[in-house]
Amino acid sequence: MTDDLVVMLTAFNAEYKAVHERLTDVTLHRHDRGTRFEIGTVRGTSCRVALGLTGKGPQSAAVLAERAIQEFSPAALVFVGVAGALWDTPLGDVVVATHVYAYHGGTSEDDGLKARPRVWEADHGVSQIAQHIARAGTWEPGVPPGTAVHFGAIAAGEVVHNSRLSAEARWIREHYNDAMAIEMEAAGVAQAGHLSGSPVAVVRGISDKADGTKTTAADRNWQPQAAANAAAFAVRLATELVRERKQPTMKDNTTPGTIYSTSHGQVGIHAVNVTGSTVYQNGRPPSPTTADLAVELASLREQLSHEHAGGRLDGETYDAAQVELDIAGGALESPTPEGRKTFVLALKRLGGLIADLAGLAAKVTALVSAAKGLV
Structure with missing residues (x-):
């Protein structure tokens, strides 16, 4: 595992650019199958980011996510971009997935279409860090005042939604009414992370209401802002993930009952019974x-x-x-x-x-x- 590197993937160039602008000392990395990543450092930190472009849809997102995990063995993978709001989340706000629905799973029967979703929950550790950043409220001074971070389900499928009256919209309200946002790639990324054992975070900026008001002109105004807000939170999340991994711990649970101290001083052990325990002081375990x-x-x-x-x-x-x-x-x-x-x-x-x-x-x-x- 590369403790100081986080992979970030986006579906579109506007989203890619929003992340890229927050990196410095960027270099090109070519995968032997032709995929290009750019590796840079988040300004003012030691956090490195490998940035890649997946294109639209869950299949390409899954393939590129798996490829990136295999290539870099990152501390985590963060998918960054824009999404449509399913309820009344304000434009420009950020939604971080607590879990991801692949909502197109189903079975067609005589009495209608029955939902058979797949669901992936967010990694607990990543979710805890993201919640802490949101509570602190200092994740990016440059975003517009009042921009909020929300935590909830994200629905992912292969249809661009721009209606609250269509049969598809009714289907989602009926079966996935807790979903806060809807997009097209998160299910593929979540599956790749699940199979590869890599923590995954999905961070989306709200660029439209998915209610029939989505237009090219509106996209030109809101997509860049929503992408920038999502990128700002994602970069802060990546920085905190790397910082936490680098922090020394007092107790290493690799071996039950073993405490390691890497600094000078005393180690106190307070317990009713201590059996088979080993203490290493002023050094690392073998x-x-x-x-x-x-x-x-x-x-x-x-x-x-x-x-x-x-x-x-x-x-x-x-x-x-x-x-x-x-x-x-x-x-x-x-x-x-x-x-x-x-x-x-x-x-x-x-x-x-x-x-x-x-x-x-x-x-x-x-x-x-x-x-x-x-x-």
Whole structure:
């Protein structure tokens, strides 16, 4: 994982430009399949951003999101752009997704169309940081006074909505009436992040009301402003994500009962019982070896088998998880930076597959963290 880099993707050039204007020392990065990213640093910070353009629609957004995650192994992926308001959110305000609906899922039956949505929740840690930034109210002094940040569901599909009377609009009100905004790419990005184990944030500026008043002239006025507001919040979010990852922690949960102190001074432990605990002071804990990680992989494989046998992990997900474990195990046999990257990416994908199994997901996260110190 690249702790000081966040990937930001946009669908349109106006959105891309709004992010680009907040970066300095920008350099071009070419993917071997032709995709171009630009990597820059947020002004006045150490946060690096890899910026890419996906084009319109969920398919291209998903492919480019997956490609970016594989290429950069970022601390997080943020999708930035504009959206239509489904209710009365003011133009120019920012909506941060608490969860994303892929609203086109359904089944057509004799008595009508029944909704079968897919839903992705926002990463908890990312959501907490975003909420804190919004409460502080200092995320961007340059935005127009009164610009607010809202948190709620975003509906994503493949139709441009500009009506509150159409059959599609009625369908969304009936089945997704808690959605605050509607757009076309977030479902693809959320799915890519889920499968790759990468935290995803979706940040949208409201550029129209999706109510029949959307026009080319109105877009010329509101799209740049809405994109700029979304970019301002997204850049601040990226900066905070990177800053938090760089902060030293007193307790590392990789090994239960172990406390690490990297500064001079005393470490106090107050507990009724302390068993099997190790304290490292004035230094880092020992770096793991490939043998250590191989043992952890074997334990993880055994626990996955147990969850599958108990019916808590379906067959398709179990098989996909085994594939990622095989990839990770093979990568351990290659003690190179590329091998470590492959190991980390396989585990991140595994984490996305088993996100519903909190205990195992936490163990995968710990393994990813341990791989940073692989010797």
